[in-house]
Amino acid sequence: VVHFKMKIYIYTPFAEPEIQKFKESLSAKYQVIIGEQLPTEQREAQFRTCEICYGNPPLDWLANNETLLWLQLNSTGLDPYQKLTDYHFKLTNLKGFFGQSVAETALAGILGMYRRIDHLARLQSNKTWVGAPLRASLHLLSKSKVLILGSGAIGLKIKDLLSGFQCNTTILNSKTITQLADYLPNTDILIAALPETKETIGLLNKAYLTMLKPSALFVNVGRGSAVDEEYLIKILEENKIFGAVLDVTEKEPLPKESPLWAMENVLLTQHSSGGWAEEAAEKVIFFLRNLARFESGEELVNNVDLVKGY
């Protein structure tokens, strides 16, 4: 009897503990190929013999691929796979996986700006005690009017985390975003938690940003493309808004010459918000659970339809 084992290609460069977990969990039933451990020139050819893949391989590896049955992306975002017009494999992403983590960085950033954790950290580096005179420069999050753009996992989780703060929180989604201008002039904290789509690119334009009041805090934990960054920088420089917490920017890494680096009313979280110590281990667990569904023919979690775009 000859046994054919399906091949699983791990494209994402995981660290040793996760690679071991993949191998231990899968080797009995599958042939596990760790892309990172192959010579570069062999990777595409090996990939093209695999039925299953975890990770975000180059777009052209997927062209004319007749073997692949299922691609589990290592991201929520679908870029650049929206460009696939003709594909025959199942496609799943990590939608919702980063909600808690991103929402916690959003809260950490807001409270950080209001309670001046960034300033206090810099004072500490300089061994400088300021003490009581700091107090009048602090603000309270409680009872703020919060406007969240995006009703995905991140937006919903931020609303959850705010539940103890007696805030007045509104979420606008793609259907209600037309009300944006009604809310902005009265918003204390504007949080963009939007995916990148045709509708969201450039959404927060000059006209909308101008409606923010001088005490408004802007938070972006979605995509940098949602905002007119040049104009955002201008209103931050002129103190026309209170400040900004930016996990994302138009260009990442943020170029050295960006004025955002030196602005005291800006906190840059360097697109770290989706991460936490157990992130990689939990990705493996997520994949193994989805693989069990694949094996039993159940519908996969986070199935994506590229024609619909989500």
Added chain:
Amino acid sequence: VVHFKMKIYIYTPFAEPEIQKFKESLSAKYQVIIGEQLPTEQREAQFRTCEICYGNPPLDWLANNETLLWLQLNSTGLDPYQKLTDYHFKLTNLKGFFGQSVAETALAGILGMYRRIDHLARLQSNKTWVGAPLRASLHLLSKSKVLILGSGAIGLKIKDLLSGFQCNTTILNSKTITQLADYLPNTDILIAALPETKETIGLLNKAYLTMLKPSALFVNVGRGSAVDEEYLIKILEENKIFGAVLDVTEKEPLPKESPLWAMENVLLTQHSSGGWAEEAAEKVIFFLRNLARFESGEELVNNVDLVKGY
């Protein structure tokens, strides 16, 4: 007809907007004396002609004072007035006034340490992009086991603020503090929000601190005297706990030579936690409301009995 106006002495050095608010609100009925505006040598004599005072005057001004009817302290703490053995005026404090603000700094500090806002602020100062490699060093607050020491306004408010984080939160008060050793080995975040009393001084001794696990975060928003600071520094240096957020320390300002300044697993918030931009204005409002009760003979809010000690 001769009108006698009661005299109100404002001891606390308020800024101009609050002084104006006092004068506007009180001048029709009272003679308002702004201590800070008097020559130093006249202050005590003027004080001793007053029926009402806002602020924390020197203890000896209160000795043999037959005129004072009511002293509204500008603090929650009663130090040094516990030393008054014989006094005939009403005494009120600001109990509860700082709860929301202190609780917000506690949350800002915890989330700051878990999402590395302090580290990100320092990277920003150096215009250094780290990005994705930061992710594995971040932690989630959600689902943590939180132990709060102190069931005053601060402790209760911290529990409120945590309500969206699915934490397992326990509060120990002076009656249940005997259970401390049962909880400590299983605590992710230990928050001291204790007043300074005979029972709390030195409470967190070596024996208790040793019970904390390596991933534990310690937060002190009460009084520095509650902790064996030398031992705390030792376990922080040896990474026997994850870190500390310290709003209070044994000595304040923290001496330049303290090792705490340079520790990356420590965040110093410089006893700023009780403050916010509207703090002074709200103190005036609090006093005016209590004054209305004083005028109508109602019981004052935050009446303190120094014999009982609270």
